[in-house]
Amino acid sequence: MSDIAMLGDGQWQWSGWLTAKGRVIALFAVLRHSAERLDLIVLDADAAALAASLKRYVFRSKVSIEVRSDASATGRFAAPSAAQGATAAIDASGIELDLGSPAGPRTLALREADSGVADDPDAQLRWRAFDIAHGLPRLSEDQREQWTPQQLSLERLHAFSVAKGCYPGQEIVARTHFLGQAKRGLAVLRGAPDAAPGEDVRAGEQALGKVVSVAGDRVLAVLPLERPDAPLQVGGIDVVDTALLDGLAR
Numbered sequence: 543m544s545d546i547a548m549l550g551d552g553q554w555q556w557s558g559w560l561t562a563k564g565r566v567i568a569l570f571a572v573l574r575h576s577a578e579r580l581d582l583i584v585l586d587a588d589a590a591a592l593a594a595s596l597k598r599y600v601f602r603s604k605v606s607i608e609v610r611s612d613a614s615a616t617g618r619f620a621a622p623s624a625a626q627g628a629t630a631a632i633d634a635s636g637i638e639l640d641l642g643s644p645a646g647p648r649t650l651a652l653r654e655a656d657s658g659v660a661d662d663p664d665a666q667l668r669w670r671a672f673d674i675a676h677g678l679p680r681l682s683e684d685q686r687e688q689w690t691p692q693q694l695s696l697e698r699l700h701a702f703s704v705a706k707g708c709y710p711g712q713e714i715v716a717r718t719h720f721l722g723q724a725k726r727g728l729a730v731l732r733g734a735p736d737a738a739p740g741e742d743v744r745a746g747e748q749a750l751g752k753v754v755s756v757a758g759d760r761v762l763a764v765l766p767l768e769r770p771d772a773p774l775q776v777g778g779i780d781v782v783d784t785a786l787l788d789g790l791a792r
Contacts, residue, residue, distance in 0.1 A: 544701055544702055544706075545706040551574055551575065551577075554583075556678075560709070560710050564715050565688060566690070567687055568584060570592075573630055573637065573639070589609045613654060616651050617648065618649050619647065621649065625639055637652040639652075646672070674730060674760050676787045676790035679755050692718050727765070728763070729762075730786055731743065731776065734776040734779045737756050737779075746773075751763050
């Protein structure tokens with residue numbers, strides 16, 4: 543749903559794959575190695591299912607789509623050694639992406655599979671909380687095919703295009719944009735550690751929106767852009783509406 547023709551060699555951007563009705567199936571980063579190779583770095587969706595969906599659109603072009611099984615992703619809360627902003631570092635050892643922001647440095651590295659790298663649940667939770675704070679949704683299975691790019695405020699990440707050629711859901715995305723029909727967007731709420739995706743966000747007895755992603759006590763929810771100035775609750779617990787952080791956009 544983004545315009546990859548705008549990428550130069552070694553550059554990346556956020557993007558996604560939509561249903562015909564313009565609902566987000568998967569979010570990923572697109573990295574252009576060269577005119578002959580693009581990598582999709584998938585956040586939460588089933589990579590094999592996504593590859594199978596994309597293959598249905600390969601007709602006469604000499605295109606090969608495959609899921610890599612020889613690489614692992616590792617992250618660290620430190621500045622990249624070489625990557626910067628939208629420019630990745632690509633060498634014989636693998637790929638490095640700058641996923642930080644003014645709120646703090648962060649690096650994602652894609653290297654050959656290494657069984658010696660141990661999972662760190664606390665660090666993974668902190669990573670997801672960083673994503674949520676910056677408005678990068680982490681979509682569980684039950685939240686896929688539920689939301690349009692505008693409802694997920696993905697214009698903040700420059701993750702979709704309304705000007706490029708046709709893609710599944712493009713007509714609905716463009717119509718919503720040009721007719722000014724986007725009425726909902728993301729909000730970050732804090733204070734509900736037991737919230738779950740799909741749960742209602744309420745103002746008193748009124749259900750205003752839904753929880754999309756959760757990390758610790760931080761909640762990413764779709765809410766009306768214009769809503770009453772009233773206390774919000776998730777699961778009967780008062781939550782605080784906090785500002786989305788900027789700087790993760792590429």
